[in-house]
Amino acid sequence: MRKNSPDATIPYSFFASLRNGCDMLEEIARIAAEAGLRHAALSVIGAVSRASFGFYDQEAKKYTHMTRQGGYEVINCTGNITVKDGSPFVHAHALFGEADGSAFGGHLLSPTTVFAAELQITELAGPPPERVFDEKTGLYLWQAQPA
Numbered sequence: 001m002r003k004n005s006p007d008a009t010i011p012y013s014f015f016a017s018l019r020n021g022c023d024m025l026e027e028i029a030r031i032a033a034e035a036g037l038r039h040a041a042l043s044v045i046g047a048v049s050r051a052s053f054g055f056y057d058q059e060a061k062k063y064t065h066m067t068r069q070g071g072y073e074v075i076n077c078t079g080n081i082t083v084k085d086g087s088p089f090v091h092a093h094a095l096f097g098e099a100d101g102s103a104f105g106g107h108l109l110s111p112t113t114v115f116a117a118e119l120q121i122t123e124l125a126g127p128p129p130e131r132v133f134d135e136k137t138g139l140y141l142w143q144a145q146p147a
């Protein structure tokens with residue numbers, strides 16, 4: 001379970017700075033693993049020097065992978081950490097901003113190179129949902145939770 005919390009009965013939430021030059025997704029996963037998190041919500045704001053993101057083609061059941069080189073704001077990145085194949089798994093979506101105020105984004109992928117960014121992670125109570133392959137969508141979705 002969590003390693004850094006002083007009291008397991010209160011919600012555990014913390015800020016972390018993502019290092020310049022690191023891969024955003026890998027850095028989130030590294031920080032979460034160091035904290036021992038398997039069930040958490042996360043958000044990131046900041047800036048990147050390269051952005052990679054996916055669009056899920058629902059017919060083909062495949063991600064289209066896009067990478068854009070350049071300086072972009074991370075207007076918002078929201079995601080979660082749950083369990084897939086027995087290990088913590090980060091799922092996040094990001095909205096990136098251009099200099100003219102326009103925006104683009106999607107399912108966060110690597111390589112996304114951090115310029116400077118601030119992460120907030122909040123651990124959630126109870127056992128994490130587990131991701132299992134769903135034939136209908138072709139995605140690894142959370143199993144239905146008991147009522």
Ligand code: ZN
Nearest residue numbers: 091092093107
């Ligand atoms: Zn996604």
